[in-house]
Amino acid sequence: MFKIVKREEMAEGTVILNEIEAPLIAKKAKPGQFVILKANEEGERIPLTMADTDPDKGTITIIYMVVGKSTALFKTLKVGEGFQDVIGPLGKATHLEKVGKVVCVGGGTGVAVLHPITRALKEIGNDVTCIIGARTKDLLILESQMKAASNDLRVCTDDGSYGHHGFVTDVLKEQLDAGDVKLVVGIGPVPMMKALANLTKPYGVKTLVSLNPIMIDGTGMCGGCRVTVGGKTKFACVDGPEFDGHQVNFDELMLRLQAYCEEEKSCYEGFCTLQDAS
Ligand SMILES: Cc1cc2nc3c(=O)[nH]c(=O)nc-3n(C[C@H](O)[C@H](O)[C@H](O)COP(=O)(O)OP(=O)(O)OC[C@H]3O[C@@H](n4cnc5c(N)ncnc54)[C@H](O)[C@@H]3O)c2cc1C
Ligand code: FES
CATH class of the missing domain: 2.40.30.10 (Translation factors)
Structure with missing residues (x-):
């Protein structure tokens, strides 16, 4: 155990x-x-x-x-x-390189995934700005840890209850407009990663995202975690989970993540009923 x-x-x-x-x-x-x-x-x-x-x-x-x-x-x-x-x-470890100004963007529990990556990017000498977001203040996680892991922390809430009132992409745009950003790492809900990859593309800034397709074996055997990147099939468990955000087919990923919604919902409801009864 x-x-x-x-x-x-x-x-x-x-x-x-x-x-x-x-x-x-x-x-x-x-x-x-x-x-x-x-x-x-x-x-x-x-x-x-x-x-x-x-x-x-x-x-x-x-x-x-x-x-x-x-x-x-x-x-x-x-x-x-x-x-x-x-x-x-x-999975493959994050490729860590000293590039200069890096912006790490996290939403929801993506902030937890981003934490060790942000810290490692800072430790090797990058100037790391971190932008984290949540729907509301009470749902924000790891604020003090992300502050320690980065050189500058910006916080956003969708409802304006804390920090910037709006999406992480608003603050990312300010950073991109200020110039000098060499790398963006974005981890969070798929629509958030899609939005930030679309935002950084015209600026030509390299953008890494961490994909979360349904995984079963995690060793490249079952094909469950198939994603399309740059028109090619990749298995997120062995080829990723991090990929070039400008090459990812996010719409396909969102469709595949919804494949078992009905079964997942009834399984969860059954579990909650059993828990309530015990
Ligand atoms: C590489 C990777 C890293 C992840 N890291 C985190 C993390 O650090 N923190 C976190 O909160 N979540 C993380 N996730 C997502 C997490 O695995 C799912 O939330 C979890 O599997 C849901 O299981 P469930 O039975 O509670 O929910 P379910 O009701 O079964 O599913 C809810 C949703 O979770 C996703 N999901 C379900 N089964 C799987 C599966 N086997 N593999 C992947 N996704 C699934 C689907 O999108 C589904 O619609 C990660 C996913 C991947 C692929
Ligand atoms: S989880 Fe089975 S191939 Fe990736």
């Missing part, structure tokens, strides 16, 4: 942080890589990016939004309990 040693609830209990004992993974993992977890024997395999690792302590940290049956099941796990399987590190 991979034991949970720390558990926190964020964003009004919709986002959960678990620090898990996984010494071999903690030793090897690099920013941008993910793990696949299974809560129990019958559990579904769920991919989650490592938001942090501590090789000395032998732990990895995952931060996930509760959106369906498996993440709701994960939420019930307490400190001292754990996951039956944690496989990783999977």
Whole structure:
């Protein structure tokens, strides 16, 4: 068993942080890589990016939004309990390079995925501005951690309850207009990544996005995570999850993510009914 040693609830209990004992993974993992977890024997395999690792302590940290049956099941796990399987590190690590001015943009739980990447980009000498956003102030996560990981932090909320009133793309546009931006890294909901890739394209600024298609094996065998990048088929689990945002077919990705909506909804409702009854 991979034991949970720390558990926190964020964003009004919709986002959960678990620090898990996984010494071999903690030793090897690099920013941008993910793990696949299974809560129990019958559990579904769920991919989650490592938001942090501590090789000395032998732990990895995952931060996930509760959106369906498996993440709701994960939420019930307490400190001292754990996951039956944690496989990783999977996927390609972020290509880290000193380029100068970098803007890291995160939305929702994408902020958790962005955290180790932002920190690593700053550590190698880039001037990193970070823009994070949420629908409202109470749903914002990791503000102090992102402030420490970057040179300058900008916060946006859709409803104006905190920071800039509006989308992360508004603040990104200001940064692009000011010039000198050499790289944008954007991680969040697919419509957000699509919007920011469309924004940066006319400026000719390299833009990396981290794709989250449905994954099953995570090792390039099943084809479930197929995405189209630059007109070519790629498997996000082994070729990604990061890709050139200007080349990604986001509309296809959104369609494929909706493929099992009905089944996911009824599974989640069934789980919630069982939980309420127990
Ligand atoms: C490489 C990668 C890294 C990710 N990192 C994070 C993270 O750090 N934090 C976070 O909150 N979420 C992350 N996700 C998304 C997370 O895997 C899904 O939210 C989770 O699988 C939902 O499972 P569920 O049973 O709770 O919900 P379900 O009701 O089954 O599904 C809800 C939605 O989640 C997506 N989803 C469902 N099953 C899978 C699957 N097997 N693989 C991928 N997506 C699925 C679909 O879009 C679906 O519509 C990541 C996804 C990928 C591919
Ligand atoms: S998850 Fe099966 S090929 Fe990527």
